[in-house]
Amino acid sequence: MIKSLNKADLPLPQPRVSDPEVLAAEIIEHLTYGIGKDATVATPHDWLTATILVVRDHIIDRWMESTRAVYANNAKRVYYLSLEFLIGRLMRDAMSNLGLMDEIREALASIGVELDVIAGLEPDAALGNGGLGRLAACFMESMATVHIPAYGYGIRYVHGLFRQQMADGWQVELPETWLAHGNPWEFERRESSYEIGFGGAVETVAENGEEAHFIWKPGERVIATAYDTPIVGWRGGHVNTLRLWSAQPIDPILLEAFNAGDHIGALRESNKAEALTRVLYPADATAAGQELRLRQEYFFCSASLQDILRRHLQQGNELSALPDKVAIQLNDTHPAVSVVELMRLLCDVHDLDLDTAWDLTSRTFSYTNHTLLPEALESWPVPLFERLLPRHMQLVYVINAKILRDARKNRNFSDHEISHISLIDESGDRRVRMGNLAFIGSHSINGVSALHTALMKETVFADLHKLYPERINNKTNGITPRRWLMQCNPRLTSLIRDTVGPDFLDDAEKLKALDAYADDAEFRKQFAAVKRTNKEQLANLVASRMGIRLDPSAMFDIQIKRIHEYKRQLLNIVETVALFDQIRTHPERDWVPRVKLFAGKAAPSYHNAKLIIKLANDVARVINNDPAVRNLLKVVFIPNYNVSLAEVMVPAADLSEQISTAGMEASGTGNMKFALNGALTIGTLDGANVEMRDHVGEENIVIFGMTADEVGKLRAEGHNPRAVIESSRELSQALAAIASGVFSPDDPGRFSELVDGLYQHDWFMVAADFNAYAKAQRDVDALWADEASWYSKTIRNTARMGWFSSDRTIQQYNTDIWRA
Numbered sequence: 001m002i003k004s005l006n007k008a009d010l011p012l013p014q015p016r017v018s019d020p021e022v023l024a025a026e027i028i029e030h031l032t033y034g035i036g037k038d039a040t041v042a043t044p045h046d047w048l049t050a051t052i053l054v055v056r057d058h059i060i061d062r063w064m065e066s067t068r069a070v071y072a073n074n075a076k077r078v079y080y081l082s083l084e085f086l087i088g089r090l091m092r093d094a095m096s097n098l099g100l101m102d103e104i105r106e107a108l109a110s111i112g113v114e115l116d117v118i119a120g121l122e123p124d125a126a127l128g129n130g131g132l133g134r135l136a137a138c139f140m141e142s143m144a145t146v147h148i149p150a151y152g153y154g155i156r157y158v159h160g161l162f163r164q165q166m167a168d169g170w171q172v173e174l175p176e177t178w179l180a181h182g183n184p185w186e187f188e189r190r191e192s193s194y195e196i197g198f199g200g201a202v203e204t205v206a207e208n209g210e211e212a213h214f215i216w217k218p219g220e221r222v223i224a225t226a227y228d229t230p231i232v233g234w235r236g237g238h239v240n241t242l243r244l245w246s247a248q249p250i251d252p253i254l255l256e257a258f259n260a261g262d263h264i265g266a267l268r269e270s271n272k273a274e275a276l277t278r279v280l281y282p283a284d285a286t287a288a289g290q291e292l293r294l295r296q297e298y299f300f301c302s303a304s305l306q307d308i309l310r311r312h313l314q315q316g317n318e319l320s321a322l323p324d325k326v327a328i329q330l331n332d333t334h335p336a337v338s339v340v341e342l343m344r345l346l347c348d349v350h351d352l353d354l355d356t357a358w359d360l361t362s363r364t365f366s367y368t369n370h371t372l373l374p375e376a377l378e379s380w381p382v383p384l385f386e387r388l389l390p391r392h393m394q395l396v397y398v399i400n401a402k403i404l405r406d407a408r409k410n411r412n413f414s415d416h417e418i419s420h421i422s423l424i425d426e427s428g429d430r431r432v433r434m435g436n437l438a439f440i441g442s443h444s445i446n447g448v449s450a451l452h453t454a455l456m457k458e459t460v461f462a463d464l465h466k467l468y469p470e471r472i473n474n475k476t477n478g479i480t481p482r483r484w485l486m487q488c489n490p491r492l493t494s495l496i497r498d499t500v501g502p503d504f505l506d507d508a509e510k511l512k513a514l515d516a517y518a519d520d521a522e523f524r525k526q527f528a529a530v531k532r533t534n535k536e537q538l539a540n541l542v543a544s545r546m547g548i549r550l551d552p553s554a555m556f557d558i559q560i561k562r563i564h565e566y567k568r569q570l571l572n573i574v575e576t577v578a579l580f581d582q583i584r585t586h587p588e589r590d591w592v593p594r595v596k597l598f599a600g601k602a603a604p605s606y607h608n609a610k611l612i613i614k615l616a617n618d619v620a621r622v623i624n625n626d627p628a629v630r631n632l633l634k635v636v637f638i639p640n641y642n643v644s645l646a647e648v649m650v651p652a653a654d655l656s657e658q659i660s661t662a663g664m665e666a667s668g669t670g671n672m673k674f675a676l677n678g679a680l681t682i683g684t685l686d687g688a689n690v691e692m693r694d695h696v697g698e699e700n701i702v703i704f705g706m707t708a709d710e711v712g713k714l715r716a717e718g719h720n721p722r723a724v725i726e727s728s729r730e731l732s733q734a735l736a737a738i739a740s741g742v743f744s745p746d747d748p749g750r751f752s753e754l755v756d757g758l759y760q761h762d763w764f765m766v767a768a769d770f771n772a773y774a775k776a777q778r779d780v781d782a783l784w785a786d787e788a789s790w791y792s793k794t795i796r797n798t799a800r801m802g803w804f805s806s807d808r809t810i811q812q813y814n815t816d817i818w819r820a
């Protein structure tokens with residue numbers, strides 16, 4: 001045993017090389033010694049695993065380098081806490097960022113394996129619902145790309161978002177089993193385990209003359225174990241860690257119970273602990289108020305904070321330096337309980353006084369708000385919160401008293417304002433407001449588009465904004481151009497590189513150079529040819545999965561996103577029905593052939609959203625079987641929307657539907673993906689659409705409908721949808737057809753409640769915006785008819801969307817909030 005050895009002096013492993021012959025040998029090496037399979041019996045999955053292990057080795061070299069550098073510099077680290085990471089597949093991402101794509105393809109070909117075949121077998125990691133989770137995944141990639149030392153923290157759900165199947169046009173939810181073949185990307189870190197408590201009681205230890213000390217004695221405990229996935233940035237320059245927590249029992253088996261013959265009871269604890277991280281809550285933009293959800297939130301927050309503090313102290317830092325070394329970003333309110341957990345750890349475990357702990361806490365946290373929808377603002381019944389987290393409940397009261405005292409005394413707030421600021425909602429059954437907690441516990445609160453941030457100041461956080469006017473700021477969302485241009489659209493990427501050179505690969509804003517080619521007839525032809533090939537690829541997918549033939553020369557008009565009334569798939573479907581009617585009535589006119597494509601999942605408990613899916617499928621069946629509109633109109637709902645499907649659909653779109661009720665979509669990121677890939681947007685002035693118009697130019701986007709202000713006014717004054725519907729022949733006929741069972745002859749009343757909702761309140765302004773939308777669609781037809789002008793516009797979209805790179809968003813977070 002050599003005792004005096006300095007570990008830093010140990011020889012480093014030889015960095016891997018990227019020669020295809022060497023890579024082929026490495027793949028066979030992993031197949032043999034890592035998986036224990038001979039090449040003659042290896043399944044395609046075995047080859048996939050072996051290939052991922054080789055790619056992973058290449059990442060590890062750089063991961064170790066990154067980690068050493070961050071430790072050596074004692075650098076400030078960013079911690080991104082998110083209950084969701086909608087990652088998708090990782091292999092292409094990693095190969096492309098490492099610059100290994102061609103070499104691996106060649107290596108595999110030399111041993112008779114096709115890269116595209118095994119890449120298609122990689123499971124799509126859907127540990128998120130939609131935009132919020134995908135944003136977290138884009139941010140992880142961008143933080144690595146711009147060299148910010150960062151950890152993502154979340155939950156390793158055994159079952160991610162459900163798999164969607166259609167049964168006679170109805171959504172059916174099946175469990176997703178992304179871990180069925182193991183997960184070669186991750187490293188289990190048994191040594192990074194923490195105890196997480198729930199319930200129990202708080203003991204007060206009064207030391208003579210000194211401040212009382214509180215000790216939480218939880219009634220239940222589970223273990224959180226870390227699983228690490230390395231996230232490699234563009235060109236492999238920096239690698240960060242995505243650390244996901246899995247719940248394990250303290251005692252896997254209660255031997256006493258087992259020996260006494262209670263074999264099932266002996267496993268109860270184990271099952272209960274593991275249930276904690278079994279499934280992702282499938283609701284998007286609605287708070288899930290169940291106890292298991294609060295348990296999930298506290299579980300991952302507590303594990304993450306214990307881990308963060310351990311790392312901070314292990315580096316030799318003082319607790320007082322926490323805000324200088326640690327920046328914690330809360331992705332929505334789901335991790336808001338972290339604020340109280342950090343207070344508990346600082347006060348009860350590390351013996352800081354309350355004021356010092358509060359100062360450190362609020363300088364460490366920042367919070368991103370994602371929605372203004374009242375039904376999505378999380379709050380927990382006080383009795384539930386108190387039963388599960390008794391010490392945290394005490395701390396909530398202490399913090400609340402401190403804030404309210406300050407608001408009353410120093411700022412002259414009225415009782416009404418105080419009731420809005422309070423951490424406790426007293427208006428009905430008493431509830432803990434997680435939005436207010438996240439706001440009060442953070443030094444920065446950001447919205448995700450300019451419009452959303454402005455509305456936040458006027459609505460949900462109006463009173464807190466008055467109390468802390470310097471805190472709210474905007475960080476408009478972005479998307480990573482690696483996944484959403486370079487990987488999903490290799491043909492367009494090559495064309496751009498051949499035309500303007502490779503600078504845009506490192507700085508998406510350099511796409512601007514394409515502007516000069518928007519009116520170049522030769523370039524337009526090439527741009528159109530790429531779009532055409534991408535559409536053929538999507539048509540092949542639809543033919544093989546659904547048996548429907550699509551004509552790639554028709555306009556591909558696409559709306560893909562979660563199904564939600566505010567996103568207004570219903571507006572699109574009703575307009576499709578009206579168009580169907582028009583084509584049949586006026587067959588002599590020059591109709592633009594269109595394919596209407598939809599995809600998206602509905603929350604299993606969201607009745608109207610599921611009905612909208614059924615309506616899309618019923619309308620599709622009737623239209624697709626009507627010879628009168630053959631070749632002019634097709635409607636397709638592709639099942640099981642996820643990141644991998646988006647990667648095929650986005651590059652194939654001519655028209656991108658971003659038609660939410662103004663004021664209700666915080667930002668959107670789907671809108672950005674499409675425009676970047678050369679689709680024209682038809683959209684409302686909502687979320688980031690507003691800034692997209694500013695960037696691409698108003699002549700290159702089709703904007704229609706009411707503004708957020710107008711929606712607010714109409715709601716306040718009283719909207720009379722019946723009058724609106726009756727004054728539009730097109731709309732009333734379309735609604736009459738839907739309501740009378742034209743598309744549902746087997747159950748004519750199926751959609752009457754959907755249509756009644758439009759007549760009675762039309763909360764989402766489907767009727768109110770219908771005429772403007774229908775007119776905008778005919779404007780789109782006219783644009784399409786002028787092919788040269790159409791492609792000039794779409795080229796300008798690609799050229800001017802570089803600002804929406806998540807690299808820009810992350811740089812802004814870092815400059816204004818994290819300062820890492």
Ligand SMILES: *Cc1c(COP(=O)(O)O)cnc(C)c1O
Pocket residue numbers: 086129130131134560561562641642643646667668669670671673
């Ligand atoms: C980008 C993306 C979203 C978000 O789409 P929006 O149109 O912004 O709602 C949702 N799901 C998946 C799979 C995505 O890739």
